[in-house]
Amino acid sequence: MAPITAPFPSGPWFEELVARATADTAAIERLGIAEFRLGAEVVWPDGARRLFGLELDGYDIVATGPVDEAAFGPDVVLSGSLEAWTEMIGWIETNGPSDSAHSLNGLSIAGIPFEVRSSDAMGSDKFYRYMGTLQAVFDAAAADTPVPATAD
Amino acid sequence: MRRDLRGYRMSLGLDLSYLERSARGEFDLGWLRNTDSEWGVSAVPSKTGLTLKDIFIGSYGEVPEHAPLRTMAPRGSDIEIDVPDMGYTVNDKAEVWSDNVLDLYEEAVSRQWSATRDIPWSELVPLDPDVEHAMCQLATVLSEVEMVAADFPAKWLWRINHDFVEAKMFLCTQVMDEARHTEVFRKRALANGGGLGRATAVVERFLQLILDAETYDEGSALMHLLGEGIVLSLFRAGAALSPSPVEQQIFRLCMQDEARHVAYGTMHLRYRLEKDPSMAADFHNYLDKGEEMIAMIFSTPEIVEPTAILAAGSVKAACELGTEAGDVLRHQIIGDYLKRCDHAGLGRWGRLHLPDAIIDGVPGAKAEVVV
Numbered sequence: 001m002a003p004i005t006a007p008f009p010s011g012p013w014f015e016e017l018v019a020r021a022t023a024d025t026a027a028i029e030r031l032g033i034a035e036f037r038l039g040a041e042v043v044w045p046d047g048a049r050r051l052f053g054l055e056l057d058g059y060d061i062v063a064t065g066p067v068d069e070a071a072f073g074p075d076v077v078l079s080g081s082l083e084a085w086t087e088m089i090g091w092i093e094t095n096g097p098s099d100s101a102h103s104l105n106g107l108s109i110a111g112i113p114f115e116v117r118s119s120d121a122m123g124s125d126k127f128y129r130y131m132g133t134l135q136a137v138f139d140a141a142a143a144d145t146p147v148p149a150t151a152d
Numbered sequence: 153m154r155r156d157l158r159g160y161r162m163s164l165g166l167d168l169s170y171l172e173r174s175a176r177g178e179f180d181l182g183w184l185r186n187t188d189s190e191w192g193v194s195a196v197p198s199k200t201g202l203t204l205k206d207i208f209i210g211s212y213g214e215v216p217e218h219a220p221l222r223t224m225a226p227r228g229s230d231i232e233i234d235v236p237d238m239g240y241t242v243n244d245k246a247e248v249w250s251d252n253v254l255d256l257y258e259e260a261v262s263r264q265w266s267a268t269r270d271i272p273w274s275e276l277v278p279l280d281p282d283v284e285h286a287m288c289q290l291a292t293v294l295s296e297v298e299m300v301a302a303d304f305p306a307k308w309l310w311r312i313n314h315d316f317v318e319a320k321m322f323l324c325t326q327v328m329d330e331a332r333h334t335e336v337f338r339k340r341a342l343a344n345g346g347g348l349g350r351a352t353a354v355v356e357r358f359l360q361l362i363l364d365a366e367t368y369d370e371g372s373a374l375m376h377l378l379g380e381g382i383v384l385s386l387f388r389a390g391a392a393l394s395p396s397p398v399e400q401q402i403f404r405l406c407m408q409d410e411a412r413h414v415a416y417g418t419m420h421l422r423y424r425l426e427k428d429p430s431m432a433a434d435f436h437n438y439l440d441k442g443e444e445m446i447a448m449i450f451s452t453p454e455i456v457e458p459t460a461i462l463a464a465g466s467v468k469a470a471c472e473l474g475t476e477a478g479d480v481l482r483h484q485i486i487g488d489y490l491k492r493c494d495h496a497g498l499g500r501w502g503r504l505h506l507p508d509a510i511i512d513g514v515p516g517a518k519a520e521v522v523v
Binding site: 031032033034035058059060097099100101103105106109110120121122124125126128129130131132135 | 198262384404405407480
């Protein structure tokens with residue numbers, strides 16, 4: 001499988017990501033049910049921000065595209081610079097499912113480069129409760145055959 | 153035929169004549185004709201299947217604030233008047249309930265995993281001996297502390313009234329979760345050339361504090377909210393510091409389970425305080441005592457040092473960094489704990505029973521000086 005063709009970040013990129021992640025329904029069901037709204041916030045160097053919604057609903061996972069934070073009502077906003085997002089996704093595309101240093105948890109535990117933002121403790125705790133599912137979604141960015149890190 | 157002539161007496165009130173009547177087809181049928189329980193119920197499955205919430209309907213969804221009987225009879229069933237008293241001591245809903253307990257049970261059942269099957273054990277990699285020792289020490293502590301989170305609910309389960317069966321069922325999932333955590337960390341310690349490390353008296357005293365809690369309220373606050381909150385942060389750190397996919401998967405899966413237990417504890421405390429705000433003082437007292445656990449975590453070499461070595465990658469690098477890496481963990485443990493207390497309605501900002509050396513740098517943790 002080739003890397004996702006839609007540009008990152010964009011609604012189509014997240015849609016393709018989720019389509020890949022949910023292609024194996026048995027694998028998704030094995031991860032278990034979840035009820036969670038994640039806002040993936042990308043911050044550009046000039047400070048501009050865009051939020052992309054991911055909704056986990058039972059066994060369903062839906063990419064809701066660019067969303068308004070107040071309207072979407074995320075349990076958690078995972079916020080990072082465009083550079084941090086592209087580096088993480090590039091690593092996964094190249095190397096396969098994330099290692100600990102390139103995982104959502106690893107990149108957010110110290111508050112940099114990703115920040116976990118939630119209005120209350122239950123939101124951030126849900127981020128931990130569903131970490132396996134969330135990581136499986138982002139790991140779907142991986143190409144089945146790892147792309148060489150550098151061209152020959 | 154006289155069965156009592158065979159040398160024993162039936163002591164449970166067996167109606168021998170019923171055996172004879174029913175053999176002749178003279179059935180009682182009282183259970184069929186004379187029933188007071190709600191009938192005609194058709195619970196509709198939701199999209200993930202028939203959930204506890206789906207059957208929490210009509211009279212079957214009514215949980216009494218105070219259980220009228222102390223029996224194992226299913227809530228909502230017809231109950232004969234001469235059922236025995238099971239002696240339950242937790243008979244008020246607010247003592248165990250949380251508004252998310254039905255969902256948490258379904259989630260727990262759905263997200264079970266196997267420490268044998270779901271960990272990629274064959275992908276373990278040889279580690280520097282000191283790093284392996286650090287991982288084994290951390291696994292030893294976690295294998296030790298996780299079982300108290302099975303022992304505590306198990307100690308209380310048989311005392312909790314059956315009318316709160318959904319809460320009991322959730323606690324049963326926690327017992328299974330913690331058995332698996334104990335299993336997986338024991339397996340990790342024994343799987344890669346190391347072995348078990350040191351069990352310390354100070355950790356055992358902390359476990360004793362939970363196990364010996366005089367009330368479920370006290371034990372739940374100490375364990376679900378405080379103790380498991382700390383361990384949740386340790387799991388997060390463990391996942392972030394994992395040297396191979398094996399440890400990453402172990403910590404990630406344990407983190408998910410632990411966060412579910414913390415979610416129960418937080419929402420249980422919230423429910424308890426909503427029903428009886430006057431209990432806030434009791435809970436403050438429990439946590440005043442329990443916060444020594446946090447201080448203990450950051451002053452126990454068997455916990456601090458393995459974490460520092462795993463974060464730094466070697467003993468030498470860890471010694472150069474000091475507790476810098478541990479500061480991230482310290483901030484997270486205290487910050488998350490304060491937020492959970494807040495959400496439960498028990499603000500602990502500025503009243504933590506912790507030395508300044510522990511809470512330095514954590515926003516809002518120190519008491520504000522009023523001038």
